[in-house]
Amino acid sequence: MNHSVWRAPALVALLLLGTTAIAAPAPAPSVRMVGTTKLENVPPIPAGVSAAVQRFQNYRAAALQDWLGDGSMLITTRFGATNQLHRVTAPGAARTQLTFFNEPVAGAETIPGTTDFVLGRDTGGDEWFQLYRAGLAGVPVQLTEPGTRNGGPVIAKDGSLMVWARAVKGSGDYALFAVNPADPASRKQIYQAQGAVSASDLSADKMQLLFQRVLSNRESQIFVLDIVSGKVHRIRADGKTARFDSAKFSKDGRSVLAISDEASDLRRLVSIDIASGALTEVASDPKWDVEGFTVSDDGRILVTVTNVDGASKLTVRDFVTRRALPQPDLPLGVIGSLRFAPDNQRLGFSMQTPTSAGDAWSWDTTAGTLTRWTTSELGGLDPAKLVTPEVIRFKSFDGETVSALVYRPKVAPGTRTPVIIDIHGGPEAQTVTGWNPGAQYFAQVLGATVILPNVRGSDGYGKRFLNLDNAAKREDSVKDIGALLDWVGKQPDMDAGRVAVYGQSYGGYMSLAVMTHYSNRLVGGVERYGISNFTTFLQNTEAYRRDNRRAEYGDERDPAMAKAFVTISPMNNLAKISKPMLVMQGANDPRVPASESEQVVAGLRANGVDTWYVLYADEGHGFQKKPNNDLRREVETVFLGKLFGEELR
Numbered sequence: 001m002n003h004s005v006w007r008a009p010a011l012v013a014l015l016l017l018g019t020t021a022i023a024a025p026a027p028a029p030s031v032r033m034v035g036t037t038k039l040e041n042v043p044p045i046p047a048g049v050s051a052a053v054q055r056f057q058n059y060r061a062a063a064l065q066d067w068l069g070d071g072s073m074l075i076t077t078r079f080g081a082t083n084q085l086h087r088v089t090a091p092g093a094a095r096t097q098l099t100f101f102n103e104p105v106a107g108a109e110t111i112p113g114t115t116d117f118v119l120g121r122d123t124g125g126d127e128w129f130q131l132y133r134a135g136l137a138g139v140p141v142q143l144t145e146p147g148t149r150n151g152g153p154v155i156a157k158d159g160s161l162m163v164w165a166r167a168v169k170g171s172g173d174y175a176l177f178a179v180n181p182a183d184p185a186s187r188k189q190i191y192q193a194q195g196a197v198s199a200s201d202l203s204a205d206k207m208q209l210l211f212q213r214v215l216s217n218r219e220s221q222i223f224v225l226d227i228v229s230g231k232v233h234r235i236r237a238d239g240k241t242a243r244f245d246s247a248k249f250s251k252d253g254r255s256v257l258a259i260s261d262e263a264s265d266l267r268r269l270v271s272i273d274i275a276s277g278a279l280t281e282v283a284s285d286p287k288w289d290v291e292g293f294t295v296s297d298d299g300r301i302l303v304t305v306t307n308v309d310g311a312s313k314l315t316v317r318d319f320v321t322r323r324a325l326p327q328p329d330l331p332l333g334v335i336g337s338l339r340f341a342p343d344n345q346r347l348g349f350s351m352q353t354p355t356s357a358g359d360a361w362s363w364d365t366t367a368g369t370l371t372r373w374t375t376s377e378l379g380g381l382d383p384a385k386l387v388t389p390e391v392i393r394f395k396s397f398d399g400e401t402v403s404a405l406v407y408r409p410k411v412a413p414g415t416r417t418p419v420i421i422d423i424h425g426g427p428e429a430q431t432v433t434g435w436n437p438g439a440q441y442f443a444q445v446l447g448a449t450v451i452l453p454n455v456r457g458s459d460g461y462g463k464r465f466l467n468l469d470n471a472a473k474r475e476d477s478v479k480d481i482g483a484l485l486d487w488v489g490k491q492p493d494m495d496a497g498r499v500a501v502y503g504q505s506y507g508g509y510m511s512l513a514v515m516t517h518y519s520n521r522l523v524g525g526v527e528r529y530g531i532s533n534f535t536t537f538l539q540n541t542e543a544y545r546r547d548n549r550r551a552e553y554g555d556e557r558d559p560a561m562a563k564a565f566v567t568i569s570p571m572n573n574l575a576k577i578s579k580p581m582l583v584m585q586g587a588n589d590p591r592v593p594a595s596e597s598e599q600v601v602a603g604l605r606a607n608g609v610d611t612w613y614v615l616y617a618d619e620g621h622g623f624q625k626k627p628n629n630d631l632r633r634e635v636e637t638v639f640l641g642k643l644f645g646e647e648l649r
Contacts, residue, residue, distance in 0.1 A: 029605070029613070034631055036617040041610070045634045053633045056441040057626065058379030061358035062095075063350045064337040066110040066117065071341060073348065073373055074108055074117055075360050081626045085119060087136065088360065091373045098136060104624045111159040111181055118143070118153050118162060118181060125620020126588040131164065133181045143184050149544060152198040155181070156206045157297070163190070163199045163209055167544035172196070174544070176211060176225070191225055191232070196548055200247040210247050210256060216551030217428040218467060222247045222256060224274060236262070236277050243267065246292065251299035257282065259290055265462040269293050269304055283315070289460060294338040295319055301365050303347055305335050307460045309391055310405065310432040316347070316365055326368035332388070334434035352435040355386040385410065387443050389433065396456070396483040400468070404453040404484065405431050408493070409443040418448045418498035418644040419488055421481065423455065425505030427469060428552070430460040441633065446640060449494055455480040455510075471554040472564045478513045485521050498644050504528035505592060505621065512570035512600065515577045523643040524580040526636060529592045529621060532600035533571040535562065542590040574603045580610040582639045584632060586619030612639060
């Protein structure tokens with residue numbers, strides 16, 4: 001292997017890595033600081049690694065947030081360390097920056113009929129989001145109360161009313177609040193909910209609010225709130241346990257459109273009569289989930305997005321006749337942020353592909369023309385050297401079929417490459433065919449094959465598959481990785497003696513769990529903010545999300561589940577890990593607290609395992625600031641290079 005950063009591995013290094021054994025407890029870690037980030041046992045980063053990282057980290061992406069009232073686009077993109085809001089007045093026009101926070105902007109909603117908008121922002125990744133009204137000029141005005149968590153605003157068509165869900169410290173019960181965005185002092189609570197709720201839509205007369213309550217990844221409910229009387233009506237109250245997502249009022253206000261898996265293994269778009277509760281299918285696919293939709297404000301045009309094996313299929317229909325309208329010819333990739341322009345004719349959306357980081361587009365549903373509004377830079381990367389993943393499938397221990405995306409590096413024929421198994425979070429997430437800079441980087445710079453499996457419990461393959469890893473069945477997904485290791489061992493272009501596991505969030509748990517089961521078949525692992533002990537995780541995660549996580553993972557207060565957690569939690573099986581580990585964590589993480597990483601690092605080191613640890617003081621669940629992400633990639637490169645026996649120049 002002859003890459004720009006690495007020399008060919010030495011055989012002795014491989015032998016030494018392959019025979020690492022549990023030794024005496026390690027000495028106190030070496031500690032150094034890079035800005036506010038603490039690095040333990042991490043060696044200095046060679047200049048060649050930093051240069052390689054920059055080549056891949058300087059890309060930009062643009063994502064549509066909304067249309068402004070004058071027909072221009074509101075997007076997020078980065079021209080510094082964080083994503084901020086920008087305005088694009090016409091296709092290909094310059095991006096004019098509108099916000100200048102040190103922290104990234106989480107998203108924005110236009111106030112109809114204006115060029116003002118409402119945006120969300122947290123501090124240091126703590127996810128205690130505040131909402132602000134802002135415009136094309138001036139200082140943003142805070143609309144929410146400090147020390148609260150606010151999200152998912154919906155705004156009336158005349159712009160005079162905004163409703164959102166608010167959480168407070170120490171409580172799992174959300175409240176619904178309302179405000180006139182032009183008058184922050186008008187803020188008031190309109191409903192106190194039980195559990196996690198979110199606002200979905202306001203009726204045209206502003207008298208009724210549609211909101212949803214999420215109980216688990218398997219169950220969510222839809223309610224209509226009479227804003228004046230405070231009375232609440234649950235839609236489909238007598239229905240079976242099911243998911244109802246993205247609920248919206250119909251134009252006449254007498255029914256609700258939602259994506260649901262009620263009476264179906266797959267999610268479909270349905271219409272529900274509010275008065276009777278009768279459910280009617282609107283759009284579906286025989287093999288795949290409908291994952292998104294939008295309807296023009298005039299009620300004429302329906303757009304749906306179907307998840308086809310991790311790629312987006314967009315379909316445009318006449319909503320009245322259900323007749324197919326002209327369809328855009330789109331490349332393999334992922335679509336999001338469906339938004340109709342004020343003219344009810346142009347559909348705006350974001351799109352990213354395996355070889356493009358993401359841009360804002362529009363489709364003229366009348367003229368049948370596709371228009372690219374932004375052209376984001378790849379930071380000097382050569383698109384010809386980027387990799388398009390292939391979908392592979394393999395049989396797991398019980399005969400279940402599991403799929404994965406495989407990024408194969410462009411190397412000389414006959415080369416046996418190292419392998420990185422990158423497991424997504426969630427667990428009810430899915431690896432899709434969008435922009436994946438990490439996979440591209442590791443394939444090109446390390447010459448590694450990167451495999452991203454959608455193990456059981458992943459979204460996108462029906463609710464039966466989604467629920468195969470619930471509660472006590474948690475480790476069945478770990479066994480899926482064992483079957484993947486078997487598959488790797490049969491591939492002539494992959495080196496089964498150089499395989500590392502890698503993951504973040506729930507994927508971090510999977511990385512740890514895989515290491516406890518298959519340490520003898522791996523050279524090491526990387527985990528970022530992963531669950532190490534389900535009991536302590538559930539006790540310490542923020543209250544506003546605790547019950548939802550209990551529904552997915554099991555309730556630690558149940559003696560049977562508490563016993564199961566003892567068995568499956570990696571913290572209780574650390575003695576089975578004998579290979580090096582890299583652990584990374586944000587200090588402000590509200591989802592997986594830093595204590596989960598700290599205890600696993602201490603436990604591994606007590607067992608004599610070579611353990612690197614990186615703690616970011618100004619990040620939460622995920623590293624959103626470019627300098628932090630750059631450092632993350634540098635450390636990962638040096639660590640994985642060591643595992644693979646690659647020697648720095």
